[in-house]
Amino acid sequence: MTRLSGITPSGHVHLGNHLGALRRWATEGGPDDLYFISDLHAMTMPYRPERLRALTRENLAVLLAGGIAPETVFVQSDLAGELGALNWVLECACGYGEAARMIQFKEKGAGQDTARLGLLTYPVLMAADILLQGTTEVPVGVDQNQHVELARTLARRFNGTYGEVFAIPRAVVPRTAAAVRNLSDPARKMAKSAQQHAGVVFALDEPDVVRRKFRRAVTDDLGTVRYAPDEQPAVANLLEILGACGDVSPYAAAEAASTYSELKDAVAEAVIEQLRPVREGARELLDDPAELDRTRQKGAGRAAERARPRLDAALRLAGLR
Numbered sequence: 040m041t042r043l044s045g046i047t048p049s050g051h052v053h054l055g056n057h058l059g060a061l062r063r064w065a066t067e068g069g070p071d072d073l074y075f076i077s078d079l080h081a082m083t084m085p086y087r088p089e090r091l092r093a094l095t096r097e098n099l100a101v102l103l104a105g106g107i108a109p110e111t112v113f114v115q116s117d118l119a120g121e122l123g124a125l126n127w128v129l130e131c132a133c134g135y136g137e138a139a140r141m142i143q144f145k146e147k148g149a150g151q152d153t154a155r156l157g158l159l160t161y162p163v164l165m166a167a168d169i170l171l172q173g174t175t176e177v178p179v180g181v182d183q184n185q186h187v188e189l190a191r192t193l194a195r196r197f198n199g200t201y202g203e204v205f206a207i208p209r210a211v212v213p214r215t216a217a218a219v220r221n222l223s224d225p226a227r228k229m230a231k232s233a234q235q236h237a238g239v240v241f242a243l244d245e246p247d248v249v250r251r252k253f254r255r256a257v258t259d260d261l262g263t264v265r266y267a268p269d270e271q272p273a274v275a276n277l278l279e280i281l282g283a284c285g286d287v288s289p290y291a292a293a294e295a296a297s298t299y300s301e302l303k304d305a306v307a308e309a310v311i312e313q314l315r316p317v318r319e320g321a322r323e324l325l326d327d328p329a330e331l332d333r334t335r336q337k338g339a340g341r342a343a344e345r346a347r348p349r350l351d352a353a354l355r356l357a358g359l360r
Contacts, residue, residue, distance in 0.1 A: 040069065042211075043174040045077040045115070048094035048232025054240040054310060055219035058283045058315065063213070063217045065106035071341060073172055074107055076114045079122070080165070083158040097321070100331060101242050104320025106235045109334050110341050115168065117339035121346050126160075126167040128357050129193050132200070133163050137192070142185055166190035171346045178213040188350075200358040204349060219283075220276040222256035245317050246311045253277075253307035257301045266290045275300070277306050284309035 041186065044064060046056065064074055078095045095114060102112050115122070138144065141162045144154075157164075162185075167178055169190045177187045187210040194205040221227045223238030230239065240252055257273045266289040268275040278289035281302070296302035324331045354360045 040071065040176060041067065041172060041174050041206075042072040042176045042178060043075070043169055044072075044178055045075045045080075045168065045174055046098055046102070047077045047080045048091060048098045049081050050094065052098055052242040053219075053229050053231060054242070054280070054314070055229040056231075057105065057242055057314065058219060058280070060213070061102060061105045061107070064102075068107065068111060070111075072111055073174075073345075074102060074112050075168070075342070076102070076112075077168070079115045079119070080161055082156055083161050085250045094335070096328075096331065097243070097325065099335060100321040100324040101317060103331075103334060104317045106316075109338060111338070112334075113338035113342040114335060117335065118171070118343055118346065119351050121171060121343060122164065122167050125171050125350055126164050126355060128359075129163050129166055129170070129197070130160060132193055132196050133166075133189070137189060138162060141189070142182065160187050162186045163193070166193050169208050170194055171203060171349060172342065173206050173345070173349060175206050175209045176211045177208050179210050180213075184210045197353070197357075201353075204356060219280060220253055220272070222276070225272040225276045240310060240314075242314055243321060244314075245318075247346075249311050249314070250307045253310070254305045256303060258303075262299070264293050264296050264299065264302050266293050274302070277302055281306045281309055284313045327340055 044060065046052070046060070052061070064072075068074070068175070076095050078091060081091055081094075095116075099112065099114060103109055140158050140354045141159075143162070144159050163321050165186050166189055169187070177190075179187055187208060191207055191209070194207050198205055198207075219229045221238035222240070223235065237255060238253060240249055240306065244252070256277060257272055258277075259271055261271060261274075263271070264274065264278075266275055266278050275289065278292045281295065282289040282292040284306075295305045324334075351360065
């Protein structure tokens with residue numbers, strides 16, 4: 040079994056990314072699993088090259104510092120040659136209607152003359168990401184399930200038309216994790232793209248910054264520390280974060296404080312300790328660019344080595360070799 044998961048460097052890695060995905064990748068990943076920084080996907084919307092480059096390196100450092108095995112991590116663009124070749128083969132097997140019905144394009148690009156063509160075709164690139172590595176399982180949320188279905192369709196179509204090359208992947212639902220909400224507005228998820236950072240805790244935030252953000256977190260006027268998501272969503276968010284950091288239920292976490300001030304302080308300190316090895320390890324890697332580059336090259340080499348036989352077979356069967 041091979042699982043493939045990725046993170047797009049559209050912003051800084053935040054607490055929700057860490058608790059919801061990266062921490063599990065480090066503790067639950069198997070020897071054949073792969074994790075990648077999907078920098079090519081970040082190009083579907085307007086971006087600045089220097090920022091993309093910096094965020095890609097930062098995201099890579101955070102994954103490595105978070106305990107994910109270095110040999111399982113790579114940067115997507117380091118396989119640009121392999122992915123580009125397979126992407127073209129798959130694009131020529133994909134219908135326009137299949138690409139145009141993808142939810143991301145319908146929401147962000149359909150009917151807009153200024154929409155980038157990559158926004159339409161990147162689900163095919165995602166299929167190439169998946170199929171190139173012989174992926175059998177793709178952990179995704181509901182919003183990405185449609186893309187895995189496209190990968191399955193293209194794999195079956197290629198195999199049936201030209202010959203068996205690709206494993207047929209399936210989407211799997213990740214183990215349920217608390218959806219970390221924005222500290223300033225619990226109606227919204229904590230997101231890398233948030234315009235205001237006051238409610239978003241980033242993996243590399245210094246301890247004083249983390250404390251300040253939690254002290255300013257919204258609560259309510261009830262004054263009661265209890266886990267009641269419907270009635271007290273802001274307090275529930277703090278309790279879910281505290282529980283996730285301590286691997287206890289939010290109901291148990293509620294016993295750690297009797298006032299909102301105590302709760303905010305307790306959550307802040309738990310988050311600081313949770314992120315400390317990530318922050319310190321990532322800073323060390325970013326301060327040693329040569330070592331980070333060597334680790335990146337090794338990961339890319341392993342991913343390319345795994346991909347090459349499958350790509351060669353696909354190109355041969357498609358009549359290109």
